[in-house]
Amino acid sequence: TAMATEIDRILSGKKYAPAPKRERYDTLIVGAGFAGAVLAERLANDSGQRVLVVDRRPHIGGNAYDEHDAAGVLIHRYGPHIFHTNSADVFDYLSRFTEWRSYEHRVLASVDDKLVPMPINRTTLNALYGLSLENDAEAAAFLASRAEPVEDIRTSEDVVVAAVGRDLYETFFRGYTRKQWGL
Ligand SMILES: Cc1cc2nc3c(=O)[nH]c(=O)nc-3n(C[C@H](O)[C@H](O)[C@H](O)COP(=O)(O)OP(=O)(O)OC[C@H]3O[C@@H](n4cnc5c(N)ncnc54)[C@H](O)[C@@H]3O)c2cc1C
Structure with missing residues (x-):
């Protein structure tokens, strides 16, 4: 209350x-x-x-x-x-504390002349890498194969690179974070 x-x-x-x-x-x-x-x-x-x-x-x-x-x-x-x-x-x-305003998130990012969903989902990965991943498990396995172990996690860059690899970090996360937060 x-x-x-x-x-x-x-x-x-x-x-x-x-x-x-x-x-x-x-x-x-x-x-x-x-x-x-x-x-x-x-x-x-x-x-x-x-x-x-x-x-x-x-x-x-x-x-x-x-x-x-x-x-x-x-x-x-x-x-x-x-x-x-x-x-x-x-x-x-x-x-219990709020009412809701419905919202549909349909954001496309322009990457290499392609318009792809952002945040990244299976459709994004299929379009960017010419894949035909058919379910979440396949998408997760693909991301795991790109992930690069980072021994000492100190920044959000480290977190993302360790989860999805440097290529996706540079293609998506770095620019998004800079545009949204100026960092
Ligand atoms: C630009 C931006 C966009 C985001 N977009 C989304 C989104 O779309 N959806 C989503 O789910 N999340 C989003 N996030 C993340 C979300 O804001 C955070 O996950 C969430 O606010 C974290 O809550 P928190 O309580 O951990 O920290 P905070 O929200 O950072 O709250 C910490 C509070 O502690 C206070 N504080 C810190 N140190 C002290 C101190 N020493 N003495 C007194 N007070 C102190 C600060 O003033 C602050 O009010 C976004 C974040 C940013 C910056």
């Missing part, structure tokens, strides 16, 4: 106000993004704990935070976010 109240407050445009002081808390959570907010809600509502959530930003939501700009348009302050899941549990949990 604390999170729902906070969301109501943000949506109604009221000014930020710190939580009322209590004598003691069971848990301190630093960061009110998805991770901190969900942990706080679970600990408070499921375990009856008193939880204090702090964040150096004056809002909840972390990088996924959105707000209305001066023209009343809903914008993502830290970059665009969409949500998708195939988990009924996750969908049911979040539905």
Whole structure:
């Protein structure tokens, strides 16, 4: 309920106000993004704990935070976010706090004169590499065959190269990340 109240407050445009002081808390959570907010809600509502959530930003939501700009348009302050899941549990949990706006993600990336689905799926791999992968298992096996072991994972580049190999990293992930995040 604390999170729902906070969301109501943000949506109604009221000014930020710190939580009322209590004598003691069971848990301190630093960061009110998805991770901190969900942990706080679970600990408070499921375990009856008193939880204090702090964040150096004056809002909840972390990088996924959105707000209305001066023209009343809903914008993502830290970059665009969409949500998708195939988990009924996750969908049911979040539905306690939000309504949904349906959205179809049909993005094509222009690579080597071809327009291919982004994020990468089986269709992308078949078009790019002239393959005829027929199911998820075949796609996963292909990606595994391209993956390059990285001993010391330090950056998101390392994560992607270790999962799908350098070629796909350079073809897709590097440019996407640079365009979206400027990094
Ligand atoms: C441009 C962009 C686009 C993205 N697009 C998508 C998308 O479409 N779909 C999707 O599912 N995910 C997307 N993501 C990823 C998603 O934003 C993250 O997975 C998610 O926000 C992570 O949540 P988190 O709670 O772990 O961290 P964060 O959201 O980063 O929250 C951490 C919070 O902790 C606070 N904090 C950190 N250190 C301190 C400190 N020392 N003291 C006080 N406060 C602190 C920060 O201010 C922040 O509010 C995107 C990310 C970016 C940047």
